Structure formats: structure tokens, C-alpha cells
Amino acid sequence: MPEGSGLSRRDFIKLAALGTGALSFLPGCAPSRSREWIFLSDTDAALLGVVADRIIPPDSWPGGKENGAVRFIDTQLAGPYRRFRSDYRSGLDAMTAACSGKYGRKFESLAPQEQDSFLRAMESGALREGGWTGVSSGKFFAMLRDHVMQAYYGSPRHGGNPGYASYKMLGIDYPPLIGQNRYRL
Amino acid sequence: MKNRHVNALVVGAGAGGGVIASVLSNAGLSVVLFERGGWVSFDDHDNDELLSQRTTVLGNAFGPDDERYRRVVINEDGSTEIVYPSDGAYNNVAACVGSGTVSYGAMAWRFMAEDFTMKTTYGRVEGSTLDDWPITYADLEHCYERAEWEIGVAGDSSLNPFAAPRKKQYPMPPFAYNKEATLLESAMKRLGLHPFPIPMLRNSVPYSGRPACIRRRTCCGFACPINAKCGTHNTVIPAALSTGNCELRTNCIVSALTIDGSGKITGVEYFNGENGKEEQTADIIVIAASATETPRLLLNSTSKHFPSGVGNRFDWVGRNLQGHAYTGAFGLFEEDIFDDVGPGATLAISDFSHHNPGITGGGILANEFTRLPYLFSNIRPPRARLWGEEHKEFQRKYFRRNIQVVGPVQEMPFFDSRVQVDPAVRDSWGIPVVRLSGHRHGRDAEGCEFLSGKAEMILKEAGAFRTWRHVPGGGLSGGQHQAGTCRMGNDPRSSVTDRFGRVHDTPNVFIADASLHVTNGGFNPALTIMALGYWVGEHIASEWERGNRFS
Ligand SMILES: Cc1cc2nc3c(=O)[nH]c(=O)nc-3n(C[C@H](O)[C@H](O)[C@H](O)COP(=O)(O)OP(=O)(O)OC[C@H]3O[C@@H](n4cnc5c(N)ncnc54)[C@H](O)[C@@H]3O)c2cc1C
Ligand code: SF4
Numbered sequence: 001m002p003e004g005s006g007l008s009r010r011d012f013i014k015l016a017a018l019g020t021g022a023l024s025f026l027p028g029c030a031p032s033r034s035r036e037w038i039f040l041s042d043t044d045a046a047l048l049g050v051v052a053d054r055i056i057p058p059d060s061w062p063g064g065k066e067n068g069a070v071r072f073i074d075t076q077l078a079g080p081y082r083r084f085r086s087d088y089r090s091g092l093d094a095m096t097a098a099c100s101g102k103y104g105r106k107f108e109s110l111a112p113q114e115q116d117s118f119l120r121a122m123e124s125g126a127l128r129e130g131g132w133t134g135v136s137s138g139k140f141f142a143m144l145r146d147h148v149m150q151a152y153y154g155s156p157r158h159g160g161n162p163g164y165a166s167y168k169m170l171g172i173d174y175p176p177l178i179g180q181n182r183y184r185l
Numbered sequence: 186m187k188n189r190h191v192n193a194l195v196v197g198a199g200a201g202g203g204v205i206a207s208v209l210s211n212a213g214l215s216v217v218l219f220e221r222g223g224w225v226s227f228d229d230h231d232n233d234e235l236l237s238q239r240t241t242v243l244g245n246a247f248g249p250d251d252e253r254y255r256r257v258v259i260n261e262d263g264s265t266e267i268v269y270p271s272d273g274a275y276n277n278v279a280a281c282v283g284s285g286t287v288s289y290g291a292m293a294w295r296f297m298a299e300d301f302t303m304k305t306t307y308g309r310v311e312g313s314t315l316d317d318w319p320i321t322y323a324d325l326e327h328c329y330e331r332a333e334w335e336i337g338v339a340g341d342s343s344l345n346p347f348a349a350p351r352k353k354q355y356p357m358p359p360f361a362y363n364k365e366a367t368l369l370e371s372a373m374k375r376l377g378l379h380p381f382p383i384p385m386l387r388n389s390v391p392y393s394g395r396p397a398c399i400r401r402r403t404c405c406g407f408a409c410p411i412n413a414k415c416g417t418h419n420t421v422i423p424a425a426l427s428t429g430n431c432e433l434r435t436n437c438i439v440s441a442l443t444i445d446g447s448g449k450i451t452g453v454e455y456f457n458g459e460n461g462k463e464e465q466t467a468d469i470i471v472i473a474a475s476a477t478e479t480p481r482l483l484l485n486s487t488s489k490h491f492p493s494g495v496g497n498r499f500d501w502v503g504r505n506l507q508g509h510a511y512t513g514a515f516g517l518f519e520e521d522i523f524d525d526v527g528p529g530a531t532l533a534i535s536d537f538s539h540h541n542p543g544i545t546g547g548g549i550l551a552n553e554f555t556r557l558p559y560l561f562s563n564i565r566p567p568r569a570r571l572w573g574e575e576h577k578e579f580q581r582k583y584f585r586r587n588i589q590v591v592g593p594v595q596e597m598p599f600f601d602s603r604v605q606v607d608p609a610v611r612d613s614w615g616i617p618v619v620r621l622s623g624h625r626h627g628r629d630a631e632g633c634e635f636l637s638g639k640a641e642m643i644l645k646e647a648g649a650f651r652t653w654r655h656v657p658g659g660g661l662s663g664g665q666h667q668a669g670t671c672r673m674g675n676d677p678r679s680s681v682t683d684r685f686g687r688v689h690d691t692p693n694v695f696i697a698d699a700s701l702h703v704t705n706g707g708f709n710p711a712l713t714i715m716a717l718g719y720w721v722g723e724h725i726a727s728e729w730e731r732g733n734r735f736s
Contacts, residue, residue, distance in 0.1 A: 055572040061581075080243045080251065080271070116573065123571075145572050150242055153558035153580075154235040158243065166558055170584045172525065176232075176401060 037070075039077040039085065044092050045070050048144075050108045054115050055148040061169040064148045072151030072160035087143060090134025095122070098130025098137075187464075191215040191432075193725070194453060194467040196439045196482065199284030200711050201698035202473030203417025204332070204718025205725075207424045209471075210431035212726035217465055218431055219455060221438045222248040222281035224418070227408040234557045238279060238288035238665075239406025241271045242559075247288045247408070248280030253613035256477075259622035261660065267610060276508075276621060276663040278475050282435060283418025285665060286711060290405035290530060290554050291386040291414050293338040294708035295329045295716075297349045298322040299539045300546075300595070303704045307545045313597040313626050314505055315545070318703045319675045319684035320720070322349050328716035328723070333384075335424075336715060337392050337415035340384030347379070347535040357389045360398070364524040365552050365588045366532035372647035373534055383533045383551055386415040386711070393420065404528030405554035417715070437463075440616045441486045442470060442694070448490030449736070450694050456614050469725060469735055473698040473718070476506065476667040480604040480700065481619045483671070483681075483688075496671065496688040499678045503604035505669040507705050508662040510625065512633040513550065513591030514640035515564060516649025523585035529555035537592075537639055538707045544635050545628055546595030548707030550643070553589035561587075566653045588647065590640040594633050595707040596662055597626035604670050625659045633657065666710050671700035686721035693735035697721040 037045055052064030077085055099107045099118065107115060121127040123145075125138030132140070151160030161167075164174040191214075195206045198220035206218040230236060230246035238247050251269040258266045258274050268274040278285045299306045301318040309315070330353050332338075339357035342348040359382035362370060366380075373380040387398045387409075398413040412419055425431040436458035443451045443464060452466035472479045480503035484494035496502050533551035541547045556564060561584055562576070570576050602623030610618050637654040644652045674680025677689035686701055688694040699705075699714045701721075706713065728735070 056577055057574050059574070059577070061577075076243065083269075119572075146242075148572075149562040150235055150559055153562050155231070155233040157231075157233065158235060169581060170558060172402075172523075172558075172584075176403075176525070 037074045040070070040074045044088075045074070047092060047095065047107055048073060050115070051119070051144060052148045052151075054112065054119055055145055056152050062165055064152055067152050067165055068156075068160035068162055069148045069151040072154075072158055073147050075159035076147070081147075084143065087135040087140060090132075091140035091143070094130040094132045094134075094137065094140070096130075098127055101129040188217075188466070190466045191217050192467065192729070193217075193469040193471060194219065194465055195471040195473055195697075196453065197221075197284070197472070197474035197478070197698065198282045198417065198422060198433065199278070199473060199475060199698065200286050200417060200714040201718040202471070203283065203286070203420075203422045203425075204715050205471055205473060205697040205722040206431055207335075207421035208719060208722030208726055210425045210428040212729065214430065214469075214726070214729060216425065216431040217467070218422070218425065218433045219437045219439050219453070219465075220282050220433065220435050222279070222284075223435045225281040225287060225408065227410040230408070232403045232407065234403070234406075234559050237403070237406035238285075239554075240557070240560055241273075241277070244271050245277060245279065247284075249277070254280075254618075255610065255612060256618050257607040257610050257620040258661070259620065261624060273664075274621075276477060276661075276667060278665055278667065281418075282422060282433070283416040284475070286386070286416030287408050287414075287418055288406055289386075289414075289416070289711060290528060290709070291416075291711075292530065292551070292709045293333065293340065293384040293386045293712045294549070294706070294710075295349055295351070296322065296706040296708055296713050297347065297535075297538055300704060300706040300708070301325075303546065303595075306539070310545055310597050310626070310628060312599070313628065314600045315597055316672075316674070316679075316703050319673050319680075325713075325716050325720060326351065328719035329712060331719045332712055332715040336386060336417070336420045337388060338384050338386055338712070339389035341382060342384070344381035345379065345535050347538060355384060357392055360385060360387070360389050360400075360531055362531050363526035363529065365522050365529075368522065368647050369532055369552055369588065369590065369643060372643055376643065376646055378534050378536045378643070380532050380534050383530055388413045388415065395419065401527040402525055402529070402555045402557065405530070438614055438616070439474070439482060440614065441482065442495055444486065444488040444490065444495075448488065450495065450691055460614065469693050469695065471695045471697050471721070471725075473696070476670045476699045476702075477604050477619050477621070477663065479696060479698055480670045481606055481617075484604075484606045485617055495691060495694065496681045498690055501672070501679065501681050503670050504600050504602075505598040505672060506602045506604055506621070506623065506661070506663050506667065507596045507598050507669045507702075508664040508666040509548070509593030509705065509709075510596055510629045510633050510657050510662065511591055511593055512548075512637045512640075512654070512656050513553070513589060514637050514644055514652050514654045515566070516588050516590075516641075516644030516647065517566075517583055517651040518586045518588065518649055521585045522588060527555055529553060537636060541635060544632055545597060546707050547632060548592040548594040548636050550590055550592040550636065550640055553591050556587070556589065558584065564589075566651060588644060588649065590643055592636055592640070593666065593707060593709060594629060594636055596705060597628045598669055598704060599623060599626045602661060602663075621661055621663065623661050625657075625662050627659070629662075630656070630659060666699075666705065668699035668702035668705045668710055671696050672703045673701045674703065685724040686717070695721055695725065
């Protein structure tokens, strides 16, 4: 990184990715990678699925995971969200480390209340454990939350919200019907 | 191969550029219209909220792209950041034929007479470059009328007692109110206010060979699937092309003006669709590239005659970047209000546009465009949970039971809010990029406090059981309503162009976009920009007719 350029590391990575397209992403170790995901490992995907279900919990309507959050995130990390890859890599690693430091267990095996209080600590930026070097816990949580919302409420063409499930939940038709009053108010 | 010399070239096929290309080619001048983007239609992006021009998280459907474009932002703490078009901090409008007029919400406001005489009306404002325009509302009135009839506006100004005087009504009747507007209308009337249908650049009835609007929920931020929305791409630009005098060159990025040894501006250099460098010469050069890209082009055009950029002898190019301090309030209701009658915004009041005690200016208030599901997931009252069961329940319960009333507060121009070119960072063609810095004038917060309070009062009167305000921060403004960076004026030491948009010090370079605005009104700006396109274009055409070749 050029010294004294005033650019943050994230900017530099974005720049490098833009300039040459050749910046390959090197994860710390080589986790198992199934054919199901383009960028994520199976471990990442499992963790993200559980987080997505805390951000949008399942009830009589699908939770974040069932409504395609992981597929959406994986697809975007191979597309427009390439620039968030390093945030995801270091954020997921820090989450895992923080969780084993704090509870001695994986996030997935915590009780839902524990998961929520862990996520709240992330959200407020108060989570110290885990060595958040690449991305702060608050910023990573905000990103996760936002991406899960996008998956849940956005167009199915991006990998989430199959069949516009969330539109059904909100009672808005898709495709939109024109010229009739569908819902008597 | 050398390009054939033409009478006029126009950089940018947006609101201002589309109009002036039509005026000049209809007057018989040969014209080349440059556009860095291409033609984009509804079919390319459909109803996709996540890359609409309003919610750009996955990119801008109407350009520019994140791969080739970037800007530098100087934060208030002095740190430097590179930003991309899908970031809000980039302050994008669009990059395609028609630019913002393809995907805009299409509110079609005329400014009021006071908006052209802000300094005379309100006096000096400490720390602001607030000033009068060198032209008045009366000068521009017939240009507004041309814009309304040639591009197409639906409305009824007789219901707005504060509207500036006009000679001719709108060509189309107004749109009917949706349910939220009906509710607000009676509340406003009970409060003694004067609600009226928002004038819209959309067909309420078939007009100009295009059909009437079918009122979809995806309008603001999207292209119209049936061509009922009126932008420059489906009106004046086709009209320009049909004269046979205008050639539109899409996917061409103009990088600088060309200047000969005597200091005369001879044309432009640009990158064509294959990234090859070409030149185009013309007698007249019109820049209409938006309030951020127009100053960039001038500043990137230097020679020994223009060491700090064309038009920049007194350091006014890129200064006074302004937009609108968009402010208002949300209200929650006990009953269903959402009737899915697009585009949502249908009713406004102009009671608070001017002459508010203690406030410099003001703004209209209107009900807001449809809040689509993802956008709504970020709308919550203060202290509400942003995720989890409560968030999901709120989404379900209130998606159909909320109203937002908002308006653009007129900002006080601030000299140090500015567009420069970055000394180091370049776009993918190697052209130095826009560098943005500055912040809003302190006065704008007072306007927001005032107007959002009125919005909240109206929502309460309409029956909202819970209301909360939203007010923008004091950071840099610009955004989709960006304006002011090459203001017109009578004094060359404190403006960039004369009253006809001609750049001081150059006989043949004109500007015809939002950069010209001395102040930005308390109204969405597109119709005023279009009117300025006619104003500058008519001047050039009549001078040309008299034999003036601007040399
Ligand atoms: C989602 C959205 C909603 C909006 N809603 C409203 C509304 O309801 N009412 C309203 O009044 N306004 C609205 N606006 C704002 C309105 O669209 C803008 O104010 C207006 O388009 C600005 O006009 P302009 O001529 O200054 O610039 P633009 O219209 O942006 O035109 C500039 C053109 O120049 C091109 N260009 C730039 N640089 C170069 C170059 N170097 N070479 C070649 N071409 C170049 C750009 O690609 C662009 O096409 C909205 C905008 C958006 C995006
Ligand atoms: S609301 Fe009307 S103008 Fe807007 S996109 Fe739909 S049909 Fe077109």
C-alpha cells in the first residue's frame, strides 16, 4: 500500500480489484469448499444461515435462512460485493474466534438468547474478543444485517426471496396486477 | 478518420443537454450530442429494487457502473476516501441517454419568483454565497411553458395559491390522489393549508403518441415499462434526432476541451465505445454533464491561457455545490393505507416555500414515493430494534400502515462545498476524477427543523398514532439534486457564466445544466434545468440566426 496516500486499506483493496481484476483472495487456510457455494466455505455458510435466522427469525413465514440469505450473500460476494470479501473473511473468522473465546462453543450451538446477546454486542461494537482487525464488529454486523434484509426483501433474481415469499408476507402481489382493486381496504 | 466539423456539440444527454440539443438542431445547426452511457430501458432491469436508481446497493441500473467510475471524498475529519457510484457518498445522478429523467420520480416543479431573488428577498446570510440570479422568473416563464408542453406535464396549478403566475395551464389534467393523499388532503385542509396534486412529468392521459400511466409501485428509481413517464430520452432527444441535424454518440466519454494556441476552444477530445481516443471540433461547445461532471470537465481542460481550467480565472468553477436538505416525518396508523396506487407521491403543499418567520426560504412538502419492501426495512422509529422478531413484526404490521411526508429544503450556498479534480486518482480511462469536499451551511438545519415539524403536525392531524421526524446531517450535499457549481451571474469575478450560460472569457463555450443554478429553490430541480436548456438554447439559436458565430 502506498505510504501516506491517505487511503484506507479497504480502499486500496477496492482499487486493486478495480485496476487489474487480478487480486485473488487468499483465505488464511483452505477450508472445505463444496460445489454449492462460489465463495463461502460450508462452515461459513452454516454460520451465516444461523445468523440470518436471528436477524429474521422464522415464524409462520420463512426465516432469513430459508428465504435464501446465504445464497444471496454468496452470489453477491462473487459479483458486486466482491469488494466486501475481505470484510466477510475477517469478520466471520473474528466471530468464530470471539465465540469460542467467550463461550468455548460454536455460535451455532449457542442458545438463541445467547446468540442474540452475542449479536447485540457485535452491533454495539462492544464485543472485544476475537481480534477484530480487518473490520470492526459493529461494521460487520451492520453489513450482515443489511445484506440479510436485501436477500429477504429484494428481487429473487439475486439469489434470495424465492418466489417473492416476503412480498406474499406483506400482502403485495407479484407480478403487480394493474387496474383492479385487489385488496378491499 | 477525422470527425466532420459541426456547428455545435453538446456534452451530456440528460435533462439540460437533451433539451438544448433539440433547440439547436431544430434551429438548423448541425449538432453532435455526446453521452457517456447508452440507452437503458425497463426490460434491462425490471422492477428490481436492489439496483434501482433509488436503492443502489447492487449498483445503478441507469449508470454509471462501479467498475470504471470512482470519486474521492474528503470527509469532515480530513480523511480521504475513494467511493463508487453505488455508494451514496459518490453523489450520483445517472449515466444513460436521458440521465435522471429516465428513472426520476418526475415531479415537475416551477421555482417561485423569490427563488431567483433570494438575496433581495432575505438579505445577506453570514457565511453563505447566497445571491440573486441574473435572470428572473419572468425571464424563464416561457421556457417553463415550453418544457411543460414539449416534454409533458400533468397538473392543475389553480389549486396552488402560492404558484408563480403562468400564461398557460399544463397540457394534461392532474393525477387522482391515492389513499394516503386523500387522508392527508383533509388533514391539511383542517389545518388551513392548501393541498394540490403534484405536477408530474408523466402522462395522465395519452400524450405525444405515448400512453397514459398505469400507476405502478415501481416508478421513482425505475424506467417506465410503457413509456408514460416523460424524460428527455423519449421526447426532445428523439425530436432532435428526427431533424436530421443531430447525431447522438452514446458510450462516448468526453475527457477535456481542446484549446488551440491562441486560447480558442476548438472542440473536445473523447473516448469512443472501444476506448479509442477521438476529437470532435465545433463552433459552439455546450456542457451539460451535471453539476459534478461539468466542473470536472472544465477543470480538466487546461492550457497556458487557462492554467487552472476553463472558466476558472476567479476560482468559482466547482464552488457552491448544493442539493436539497430532504427532510420530513413518518407516521404510523391503525388502519391500512397502502393501496398500491403508484408512484405514491401525489399531493403537495407550497404553504411553507417562502416567508416563514425566521427561516431563509423553505420548501414544499409532499407525500413520498412508494416505500418498497427493502427500503422500508430501514425505516424504523428511534430506538426500535433493527432486526429480530420485533423488526419482522413491524415490517408486517406497518408496511401497509405508514405515511411519509417530505420536502426539499432550499439550501444556503456555501463556497467551500465544492467539486475539484483529484491530483492522483483516475477513472478507468485515466481521466482525473471528481474530488468532493465541504458541508452544509448551518442555516439548513433550521429549515429542516421547521419543515419536518410541519410534516409531523400534518401526520398527527391525519390520525397517525406515532410520528417521528427525519432530518439530514450537516455533511456534504449534492446528490440527485446537485446544482450550483458553475453559477450564472453578471459579475465575472463572482460567477462562471453570464446570464445566457456563456462561460466568461470564452466566446463559444456554454453551460446548460444544473451547474448554472445560483440557488436551488425549495423544489425538485428537473423542470428548472429543462427550462434553462431552452433559455440557453434559444439565445444561441437567435444569435446564430443573426449571423453571430461566437468566435
Ligand atoms: C431516482 C431519481 C429521482 C429523481 N426525481 C426527481 C423528481 O421527481 N423531480 C425532479 O425535479 N428531479 C428529480 N431527480 C433529479 C433530476 O433527474 C436531475 O436534477 C437532473 O437529471 C439533472 O439534470 P442535469 O442536466 O444537470 O444533469 P443530468 O441529467 O445528470 O445529465 C448529465 C448527462 O451528462 C452525461 N455525462 C456526464 N459526463 C460526461 C462526459 N464526460 N462525457 C459524456 N457524457 C457525460 C451523464 O451521463 C448524463 O447523462 C431525480 C433523480 C433521480 C436519479
Ligand atoms: S407509475 Fe406510471 S409513469 Fe411511473 S413507471 Fe408506472 S406507468 Fe410509468
